Amino acid sequence: MKYKIFVDGQFGTTGLKINEMLKNRSELELLTISEEEKKDIEIKKKFLNEADLVFLCLPDAASKESVALITNENVKIIDASTAHRTNPEWTYGIAEITPTQREKIKNSKRVCVPGCHASGFIMAMKPLIENGIVLKSQKIVCHSITGYSGGGRALIDAYEDPANKGKFDSQRPYALGLSHKHLPEMKHVLGLESAPFFTPSVGNFSQGMLVMSYLIKDELSKKVSKDEVISIYKEYYKGEQFVKIIENDIEYLDDGFLNAMNCNNTNTIEISVYDSEDYMLVISRLDNLGKGASGAAVQNMNIMLGLDEKLGLNI
Structure with missing residues (x-):
C-alpha cells in the first residue's frame, strides 16, 4: 500500500526539507502542487482531502485555514506551525516525553510538531x-x-x-x-x-x-x-x-x-x-531542521502510519 502525502507549504524551509526526506520512500506517494495552483483554494482543498496524511508547513493563520478546508475525516494532519501546540485537541509531537506519548501520536489524527x-x-x-x-x-x-x-x-x-x-x-x-x-x-x-x-x-x-x-x-x-x-x-x-x-x-x-x-x-x-x-x-x-523541525515531523508521520519509526531518518 502506498500512502498519499501532501505537504502544504512545500516551498518553505521546513516543507522543502520534508520533501527531500520523503522523495525516495517507495511506500509513499507525494502529491505535488505548483506555485500557481497553491493560490487556488479549490485545487488546494482537493489535495488536502485526497491525502492520507498532510504536513502543514505554513504560518499560523494559514495553517488554521488549511485545517478548516479538510472535510475528509480520515486525513491525518501534522502541523509544523505554532498554531496548535497548546491546543488539548492536538497531540504534542515528542514521542519520547512520556511512556504513553508515542501511543497517543499513533492514535491521533492531529499532531503538532514542537518548536x-x-x-x-x-x-x-x-x-x-x-x-x-x-x-x-x-x-x-x-x-x-x-x-x-x-x-x-x-x-x-x-x-x-x-x-x-x-x-x-x-x-x-x-x-x-x-x-x-x-x-x-x-x-x-x-x-x-x-x-x-x-x-x-x-x-x-x-x-x-x-x-x-x-x-x-x-x-x-x-x-x-x-x-x-x-x-x-x-x-x-x-x-x-x-x-x-x-x-x-x-x-x-x-x-x-x-x-x-x-x-x-x-x-x-x-x-x-x-x-x-x-x-x-x-x-x-x-x-x-532535524529533531527541531522536519525530522520530528517525519518521525511523527512514521508513527501515525504504523511504519518503522526510523525510516528516512539518520541517527
Missing part, C-alpha cells in the same frame, strides 16, 4: 520534573543558539547574500521583548507555573543548535549530583534511539568547546550535563 527551542528545553527538563528534582513552581533560565536556517527563507537569504559579508559574524540575540513564540508550549507541556526566562540567539551558521538550561542547586527540591542526573536521563530515555545521553563530557567536548552543528542532518538529540558547587547546566544539542 526547535522548545524541544531542547522540554526534553532536558521533563525527566527532572517527573523525578521531583525541578519543581513546576520553579523559575528556570534558558538560552539557545540556533543556525540561521531556523528563521526561514528571508533570514537564509540575508545571511547568504554576498552583499552582507561580515555583517552577521557575531552571535545575535533576538526576541528581546522576552516573549518568544515557543514560550507558551514550554510552559504548557511541562506544566510550569511560570514560563522560563528564555533568550534565543542566531549564530553565523546554517544548521544546528544548542539549548542551554540553567539550574541553581539551592533551588532544586533534592540534592543531586551530576552523575545522579545523568543516571536519571539514562533511565528516562532508555531505549529511545533518537536520544543520546552523554556520560563523558571530556571526550564529548572539542578541547573544552561544544560545537552546535555536530547533530546536523540527523534526528538525534544529545543531552549533556555540567556542574559546579552551586550551579548545574543541561545542554541539548540537535539539528534545528
Whole structure:
C-alpha cells in the first residue's frame, strides 16, 4: 500500500526539507502542487482531502485555514506551525516525553510538531520534573543558539547574500521583548507555573543548535549530583534511539568547546550535563531542521502510519 502525502507549504524551509526526506520512500506517494495552483483554494482543498496524511508547513493563520478546508475525516494532519501546540485537541509531537506519548501520536489524527527551542528545553527538563528534582513552581533560565536556517527563507537569504559579508559574524540575540513564540508550549507541556526566562540567539551558521538550561542547586527540591542526573536521563530515555545521553563530557567536548552543528542532518538529540558547587547546566544539542523541525515531523508521520519509526531518518 502506498500512502498519499501532501505537504502544504512545500516551498518553505521546513516543507522543502520534508520533501527531500520523503522523495525516495517507495511506500509513499507525494502529491505535488505548483506555485500557481497553491493560490487556488479549490485545487488546494482537493489535495488536502485526497491525502492520507498532510504536513502543514505554513504560518499560523494559514495553517488554521488549511485545517478548516479538510472535510475528509480520515486525513491525518501534522502541523509544523505554532498554531496548535497548546491546543488539548492536538497531540504534542515528542514521542519520547512520556511512556504513553508515542501511543497517543499513533492514535491521533492531529499532531503538532514542537518548536526547535522548545524541544531542547522540554526534553532536558521533563525527566527532572517527573523525578521531583525541578519543581513546576520553579523559575528556570534558558538560552539557545540556533543556525540561521531556523528563521526561514528571508533570514537564509540575508545571511547568504554576498552583499552582507561580515555583517552577521557575531552571535545575535533576538526576541528581546522576552516573549518568544515557543514560550507558551514550554510552559504548557511541562506544566510550569511560570514560563522560563528564555533568550534565543542566531549564530553565523546554517544548521544546528544548542539549548542551554540553567539550574541553581539551592533551588532544586533534592540534592543531586551530576552523575545522579545523568543516571536519571539514562533511565528516562532508555531505549529511545533518537536520544543520546552523554556520560563523558571530556571526550564529548572539542578541547573544552561544544560545537552546535555536530547533530546536523540527523534526528538525534544529545543531552549533556555540567556542574559546579552551586550551579548545574543541561545542554541539548540537535539539528534545528532535524529533531527541531522536519525530522520530528517525519518521525511523527512514521508513527501515525504504523511504519518503522526510523525510516528516512539518520541517527
